[in-house]
Ligand SMILES: Nc1nc2c(c(=O)[nH]1)N(C=O)[C@@H](CNc1ccc(C(=O)N[C@@H](CCC(=O)O)C(=O)O)cc1)CN2
């Protein structure tokens with residue numbers, strides 16, 4: 467087994483840089499630079515010297531085999547975060563026998579192959595590293611810590627029990643087993659179908675936590691859509707002007723909205739038009755807002771813009787509240803110009819979207835959801851067969867085994883190799 471090493475912290479100038487080594491030679495190699503090694507899990511300051519040249523004054527930290535992130539012997543060098551120090555230490559390590567630079571995701575791959583984490587945790591870890599908002603951090607941390615793994619393990623146990631109950635009756639078919647196992651199997655399958663379906667249902671929304679929710683701003687020309695977008699984005703992302711029909715293309719701004727990842731869409735003002743270019747813009751506005759997760763519809767005195775019929779979750783707000791219409795400020799009215807009502811609007815958007823994510827579910831990956839759907843399909847077939855008389859026990863058990871295989875694929879117990887390259891391609895080196 468090669469000993470691998472890589473810069474674990476971000477590239478470039480920094481306070482501290484961490485180089486991590488994993489594999490059988492990792493401690494020896496560090497010993498050659500540091501001289502006397504500290505006790506495992508005890509950071510110690512050492513002068514790193516190679517061929518009589520001091521490389522750096524660094525902290526050395528060792529993890530024993532069986533008690534590290536990868537499960538292998540691990541050594542870490544916490545160096546001064548200098549580009550030159552890191553480059554020189556990496557160069558020296560490359561010359562050490564049995565040592566080579568790690569590939570992207572290779573530390574995590576070893577953790578997976580050594581059974582410290584499963585495939586869902588690998589995906590959770592990748593999501594955690596990619597997390598930019600609070601909701602993403604929370605959700606991916608749960609997955610990384612094994613929330614999906616634990617659930618899948620419980621489901622798998624229930625499936626194995628169902629299959630085992632049925633198989634017992636197959637084995638003893640000619641002995642006329644006195645107990646009828648179908649009631650218990652029926653109960654187990656119904657519970658599983660309910661739980662797995664609930665998980666799939668919630669996962670579609672949670673997948674949005676990864677790519678972001680799309681929120682489209684709609685309204686008539688000059689309603690103040692682009693001004694609102696700029697206000698929410700905190701920068702002049704879109705051109706605004708008093709000319710009706712300024713915005714033509716859909717303008718996308720990605721932002722952190724109360725902890726949720728949101729892509730705001732500014733769109734062309736909706737109206738009847740003879741201008742073909744404006745017409746294309748309006749068609750795009752309608753198309754993108756149809757696919758969006760949520761619509762914020764700006765209205766003026768004239769009411770709803772043409773071509774819009776309201777949906778349950780639409781957020782309708784009067785714009786340009788600073789201009790006043792005589793009476794006191796309407797609740798929910800906003801002004802992109804003065805900022806009035808903007809915090810409330812953000813709150814409303816976050817509440818609507820947050821409510822969709824809030825469920826006890828954990829799955830947030832398309833790959834995991836597809837595995838669950840496949841397990842549900844197999845369980846459904848098993849469940850239907852259970853009501854057929856005479857019961858075709860072997861067929862039912864086979865459907866259940868199929869569902870078990872789907873779960874095993876999901877957590878990477880089987881069929882993992884072809885998936886790994888794809889998954890680790892998105893990892894950084896050193897992770
Ligand atoms: N310096 C440093 N910080 C880091 C990491 C790292 O590799 N190095 N991690 C890398 O991702 C994360 C922590 N992940 C880790 C996971 C397990 C073990 C570990 O040694 N586990 C042992 C002992 C647990 C214990 O102390 O009780 C074990 O589980 O047996 C270490 C780090 C985040 N911070």
Ligand SMILES: Nc1nc2c(ncn2[C@@H]2O[C@H](COP(=O)(O)OP(=O)(O)OP(=O)(O)O)[C@@H](O)[C@H]2O)c(=O)[nH]1
Pocket residue numbers: 685686687688689690691692693694705706707708709710711712713714733734735736785786787788789800801802803804
């Ligand atoms: N007083 C006031 N003026 C506003 C407000 N929001 C926008 N405006 C003005 O209204 C005009 C139109 O604003 P835009 O944000 O470009 O409107 P839009 O909805 O994007 O318009 P189109 O892109 O043409 O569809 C500009 O002159 C803005 O300065 C507001 O809240 N209060």
Ligand SMILES: [Mg+2]
Pocket residue numbers: 691692693704705706712713732733735
């Ligand atoms: Mg505009």
